[in-house]
Amino acid sequence: MSRKADVETAVAELLPVVGQFQRRLRAVSNTRELSWTQVAIMGRLEQVGAMTIADLARAEAVKPQSMGMTLAAMEEEGLVERRPDPNDGRQILFGLTEEGLDTRKQVKLAKHEWLVAAVAKLSQSEQETLVAAVDLLRRLESL
């Protein structure tokens, strides 16, 4: 059964390959002004609109205190803004400012362009495999 062996090999190689991949993406994202977490935060806020510190902390797997510090820094730079919840004086919603939305789009474009350039070097059938692979990885990540 060489097929099983192939899967085993692929599984073993997936680890370093994904690791290398992530490093590349990180390099592209880091305009050296934005940390990886900050990029991720902007992505979430762009999708959802606004989130509390606690929810963002859960989403990015960091402690609420750390997320608070990060958001304070981003607020300082004009990337996000506070939108107090009138219904609950405790929690504060954070959303992207105009500048934040603009920055987010630039980062996304930079990453996307890098990937598009890489994908362009693949054949037609390879690109189809890529589509299937992404779907597959998404299923893997949700266990």
Place this chain on the structure above:
Amino acid sequence: MSRKADVETAVAELLPVVGQFQRRLRAVSNTRELSWTQVAIMGRLEQVGAMTIADLARAEAVKPQSMGMTLAAMEEEGLVERRPDPNDGRQILFGLTEEGLDTRKQVKLAKHEWLVAAVAKLSQSEQETLVAAVDLLRRLESL
């Protein structure tokens, strides 16, 4: 041309998917005693046998000084050992100790088991796609 659109979508989704994936793997690897870089170092040393600080720094994309600190810490914990080069008194080769090799195997097993459990939930053809996908991602990462 919906095919082109599919590729575009896949490319766009590859970013967050890989990010999430990496986070999972990191969580599995971090026995909370070992940093991500330490895990990577042990992987390299297991493959190659022994490497200099400079080469490891290049491989892991950190500064030689930082790598020196990291290796000193790992040496302290008995994971790696120095093997001075008799031909060049300047450079020092680092290799895994018995304990380091053992630790490396445990980490690899933990990560591998996690992936195998995830892969087991895929169909036969999906597993074949995975094999192709890994090959593809490897090609993408080398531009």
Place this chain on the structure above:
DNA sequence: TATTGTTATACTCTATAACTATA
């Protein structure tokens, strides 16, 4: 009292700079 967020402090990883030793 339980929850949300803030402030103070410390730890880990990595970077920059200055230094030592070998080639």
Place this chain on the structure above:
DNA sequence: TATAGTTATAGAGTATAACAATA
């Protein structure tokens, strides 16, 4: 002088702990 490594110091990111405000 060029290269390999070490030591000292600083920075970014995140953690833990103690605190304030609202529910």
